[in-house]
Amino acid sequence: MDIGNTWKDCLDFIERKVGKSTYDLWFKPMKLLELKDNDAVLSVPNRFFREWIEDNYPHLISEAFEWVMKDNINVMFRIEQEPAAEFVRKDANIRKVRQAGKGIFLNPKYVFDTFVVGPSNELVHAAALAVSESLGKTYNPLFIYGDVGLGKTHIITAIGNKIADTLPNANVIYVSSEQFTNEVVSAIRHEKMSDLKEKYRMVDILLLDDVQFIANKTQTQVEFFHTFNALYEKQKQIVISSDRPPKELSDITDRLKSRFTMGLIADIKPPTVELKMAILQKKAELHKIILPDDIVYFLATKIKSNIRELEGCLIKLAAHSNLTGRPINVSLAKDVLKDIFTDELKPVTTDNIQKIVCEHFGVKLPELKSKKRTKEIALPRQMAMYITKRLTELSLGDIGKAFGGKDHATVIYACKQIEAKMEKDEEFNKTAEYLINKIKP
Numbered sequence: 001m002d003i004g005n006t007w008k009d010c011l012d013f014i015e016r017k018v019g020k021s022t023y024d025l026w027f028k029p030m031k032l033l034e035l036k037d038n039d040a041v042l043s044v045p046n047r048f049f050r051e052w053i054e055d056n057y058p059h060l061i062s063e064a065f066e067w068v069m070k071d072n073i074n075v076m077f078r079i080e081q082e083p084a085a086e087f088v089r090k091d092a093n094i095r096k097v098r099q100a101g102k103g104i105f106l107n108p109k110y111v112f113d114t115f116v117v118g119p120s121n122e123l124v125h126a127a128a129l130a131v132s133e134s135l136g137k138t139y140n141p142l143f144i145y146g147d148v149g150l151g152k153t154h155i156i157t158a159i160g161n162k163i164a165d166t167l168p169n170a171n172v173i174y175v176s177s178e179q180f181t182n183e184v185v186s187a188i189r190h191e192k193m194s195d196l197k198e199k200y201r202m203v204d205i206l207l208l209d210d211v212q213f214i215a216n217k218t219q220t221q222v223e224f225f226h227t228f229n230a231l232y233e234k235q236k237q238i239v240i241s242s243d244r245p246p247k248e249l250s251d252i253t254d255r256l257k258s259r260f261t262m263g264l265i266a267d268i269k270p271p272t273v274e275l276k277m278a279i280l281q282k283k284a285e286l287h288k289i290i291l292p293d294d295i296v297y298f299l300a301t302k303i304k305s306n307i308r309e310l311e312g313c314l315i316k317l318a319a320h321s322n323l324t325g326r327p328i329n330v331s332l333a334k335d336v337l338k339d340i341f342t343d344e345l346k347p348v349t350t351d352n353i354q355k356i357v358c359e360h361f362g363v364k365l366p367e368l369k370s371k372k373r374t375k376e377i378a379l380p381r382q383m384a385m386y387i388t389k390r391l392t393e394l395s396l397g398d399i400g401k402a403f404g405g406k407d408h409a410t411v412i413y414a415c416k417q418i419e420a421k422m423e424k425d426e427e428f429n430k431t432a433e434y435l436i437n438k439i440k441p
């Protein structure tokens with residue numbers, strides 16, 4: 001086996017998943033140093049890279065190996081350059097070890113202490129605190145929604161960490177809805193459904209992240225519905241996050257949606273400039289990065305709303321400054337972050353349309369471009385074609401090509417289908433407008 005090629009295939013997989021600019025910034029600099037006995041050792045330039053990747057894409061690299069090698073690979077990092085000042089993560093490490101002993105796996109850094117509160121997220125913050133102080137009694141379920149990168153995973157994890165810290169015997173489960181779906185699928189395949197039921201019905205608090213991904217997954221929804229009812233009856237706490245409010249969750253059954261509205265629905269809005277500045281200062285302090293005021297303002301105004309991106313810029317700057325010895329200032333930021341800044345101004349691309357549509361409907365990009373004609377795939381494909389037609393200047397033939405070599409008649413047909421459906425179906429119309437707004441710069 002040629003490890004160079006293996007790694008190249010993994011990188012291709014990763015690039016397709018995260019997009020070019022994230023890939024160039026974070027993944028391209030990594031090298032595969034060793035690969036044996038199902039252990040892979042990757043080199044990363046410094047600790048910032050490792051932390052950023054562990055926080056933002058904890059499973060992506062193993063998924064890439066699994067896809068390329070059809071095998072489970074354990075991924076480890078070796079840091080090329082250890083900075084002189086050791087980064088202190090004592091609290092987080094202690095928490096992690098203590099929780100692991102109880103079978104709880106939460107990101108130890110996502111706690112209330114590190115969550116900065118401003119007008120855009122104070123409602124969610126207050127609700128989350130209230131829930132963590134009286135489980136199952138105040139708002140049940142707590143349903144949190146907001147755009148990507150605004151702190152949903154952070155705040156729901158903070159609830160879990162607080163419970164695990166204050167109630168040593170509480171059983172806390174955090175699960176993404178994708179992971180939950182995988183568990184359901186695997187339980188069905190291995191006839192282990194009763195184990196799965198038992199696992200989820202024994203919890204004191206269930207944190208279900210990104211519930212939008214169970215759209216279209218009928219069996220997962222059935223299972224979650226029963227779990228929900230069982231927990232709710234026992235007054236166990238349920239916290240759900242989503243990228244949109246319950247009523248806009250298309251392809252999730254009404255009975256489940258109505259369950260989501262039984263407690264409190266709270267949204268996180270895009271942050272104000274002041275909140276972005278406060279978050280940057282907090283993150284700089286946590287990472288022990290010296291950050292002049294002018295750069296704080298510069299970044300907070302340049303990065304539109306995604307806090308993950310804001311933090312990514314900060315870490316990237318620190319990583320660069322660390323490698324090159326240049327101080328962190330506006331001129332370094334302009335050099336290092338130029339990709340990100342131009343990204344924000346880029347016109348609409350088919351790649352981006354396809355990515356957003358795939359995320360919304362929970363289908364994979366290769367499926368979208370495939371010849372499959374099942375409803376689950378055909379509808380998102382038609383929607384993506386329709387949006388491409390509406391938002392770009394591409395010819396019908398070029399649109400067809402961008403969707404795995406379809407002809408222009410297919411694109412016309414797709415647009416007609418979508419337009420007809422939008423006219424008849426108010427809910428569907430909303431979904432289309434929602435997606436278009438999300439894609440438009």
Ligand code: ADP
Binds near residue numbers: 110121148
């Ligand atoms: P989402 O789940 O909504 O996509 P995350 O919870 O993953 O977003 O947040 C993205 C990043 O931004 C995380 O590193 C998180 O710590 C940080 N973040 C988001 N909101 C805040 C906040 N109010 N204070 C501090 N950090 C935040």
Ligand code: MG
Binds near residue numbers: 152153154209210
């Ligand atoms: Mg999240």
